[in-house]
Amino acid sequence: MKNSSMGSPGLGVALLVAGALLLVLAPSETLAQGCAMCATYLNGATDPRAYGFKVSIMFLMAMPFVVVGSAGGWILWMHRRSRVQRPSLYVLHPEGEGAP
């Protein structure tokens, strides 16, 4: 029986995408300020420390994808390789021929 209170899942996804687009396409200066610590510690974009923070943030942002992607890729590769190398477990014989 269908649950009428759940609503359509497509509507939820559409709302999520619309919200994400709104955040991306409506640039706000307040969103670009970052956290309070960076705003007080760094003196604008020309501060060399700001560049250090940027490089570090980019590195740390990429690392989980690299690490999890590498581990997942390795597991997938091992599974595929074993499927190719594994010989067939059951040999089909014609009726009566070779049967024990």
Add this chain to the structure above:
Amino acid sequence: MTDPATAVIRRLPPPALRRESARRPRDPVSPEPPISNARIAVVTLLVAETMFFAGLIGAYLVFRVGSTMWPPPDLPRLPLGVTWLNTLVLMASGVTMVRARRAASRDDQAALRRGLAITGALGLVFLAVQGSEWARLIHHGLTLSSGMYGATFYALIGTHAAHVVGAVVWLSIVWAWAGRGRFVGGRFAAVDACTIYWIFVCALWVVLFGLVYQ
């Protein structure tokens, strides 16, 4: 008349036989899993370790890239020549470890023990050279409290050295097991896991050496 439940229990072999059958290689009809449990455990550990080192490298990058003068002019320079040689020692240990694993897969017990012993010795040489260089740096004034340069250097390189110590301890346990003939008949999961960890420690050193010493 026999109770059906009791009949099922009686059909099981006694505990000693069950343990023996668990040690035997698997039946060829039921295939081995594509990745062993030991390998999955080590890879999970390495994923966590990589993220731990990524955090340390991230902190190092903030200070190094954000600094106008790196290293600070009043602090000693890092010993590049000796560390290059030490890097070669660690890479050689990686090669001998891979050879030891191959020997285990060939069931060549003598080559396995020899490879593990050489790898452990090279790891100890690496640690000894690192220790002596640290003593010289501390003597010349580069300590943990001498600014961000000293703090990040000792945090990164010291954490790696602690991992090499852990790897040497692990390797010595595996070597002792190999001496007792534990890795016969194609069962060498502990050697395999130790090899993966050792290669990780070697590869991590290449990254840290390029980042910190250059």
